[in-house]
Amino acid sequence: MLSTAKDWLHHLMDEARNAGLNHLDLLLNGAVLPHGLLAPLMEQVAAPECARLFEHTLEHALAHQGPLLLRIALGNQAQCAEAAQLLNAVHTHFCVLALTSRWPFEALAAHLRGATQATWNKGASSGVLRYYDTRLFRHFCEQLDPQQLGQFHAPVSQWYWIDHDGKQASLSGFDARIQDQSGLTGLSLSDDQVQHLQAVSAALLWLKSHECTPHAHGFTSHEGLIRCLTGIHLEVSRQQLPKHLHEDFIASALSEHPPLSLSPGNVVL
Known part of the structure; x- marks a missing residue:
């Protein structure tokens, strides 16, 4: 049975509450997010915490087109209602990677920002790592070695997305304590x-x-x-x-x- 946006959001909110959280984090792929869709959510008096992950990186000029992290307060009915509208509009667009995390928002944003930066070819080449594109996410995670897995998944309890067949998909994170982690500033990939x-x-x-x-x-x-x-x-x-x-x-x-x-x-x- 295929998931609807409403069903998925209710599932995500239940998962967050079951984890003892009062918030849900949404990582949005700005490159495919319809123009103007975020405005009703961000213009609220009590808008959700927000971070554009390309800010403070070499891609800062494209920050408005890059990944965007939002923290939805589950106790704020207006935020939840607008989040429902957003998910309904992009349910099959492969642009929402949801996650549950106990880390403070700024620390989580900094970690996920660092994960967008990749080097390879023995450091001679660099670029953006589009793990936040849900078409690539599982394939990306499957390629990480044990050390990289520990680094990347550290702040996340669980990842959630809608797969190519319209079904709910999830992957466990490491749910590490923030005080045990050093900041992630990038990933070095093999050929x-x-x-x-x-x-x-x-x-x-x-x-x-x-x-x-x-x-x-x-x-x-x-x-x-x-x-x-x-x-x-x-x-x-x-x-x-x-x-x-x-x-x-x-x-x-x-x-x-x-x-x-x-x-x-x-x-x-």
């Missing part, structure tokens, strides 16, 4: 980690441009198809295939997965 994240991005772009359904390629979910496409794009990279051969290679690899029958006796849910 393999960067290559994998690039393959995920390429898979998502391919899926968007081809507008195909999972069952057409033998999968019961978009999540499964994306993982397959990620593997295919990794192989394209490993073989260093010239660009004009990419489409044929991808088509050949996908042909190994015959379409699923959608007859009444074999309905894909």
Whole structure:
């Protein structure tokens, strides 16, 4: 059963309360957030705490288009009502990564801001780490080594998002005590980690441009198809295939997965 925005918000609020919190944190992807959607929430007399994560970084000029952290006070009915309107408007836009955290807001914002900054190629290359894009979030977390996992997940009890199939997804954090942690100022990625994240991005772009359904390629979910496409794009990279051969290679690899029958006796849910 697919989740509605109302159901999801109620679930998130229950999870926060069950964790003993009086607030819920929402990390929004400003790049895909509809213009003007935040105004009713931020113009309230008692507006939620807010931090633009690109502020105080090299991307500060794009702060209004970058990730935005909001802390919704569960005891403030106006904030909760406007949060419900926001989630309803963007429920399927992959732009809300919700989380529960015991850390003070400023400390949490500073930590998540540091996590947007990445270096690789032995420090010779740097850029933005778009973990806050829920299309990439799980793939990003799966690539982290144990030390990176401890760093990244330290302030978070639980992460929540809506996946490619419109279903509620969650991932446990580490819920570490703030006094035991040093500030996160960035993540250093290996070449393999960067290559994998690039393959995920390429898979998502391919899926968007081809507008195909999972069952057409033998999968019961978009999540499964994306993982397959990620593997295919990794192989394209490993073989260093010239660009004009990419489409044929991808088509050949996908042909190994015959379409699923959608007859009444074999309905894909």
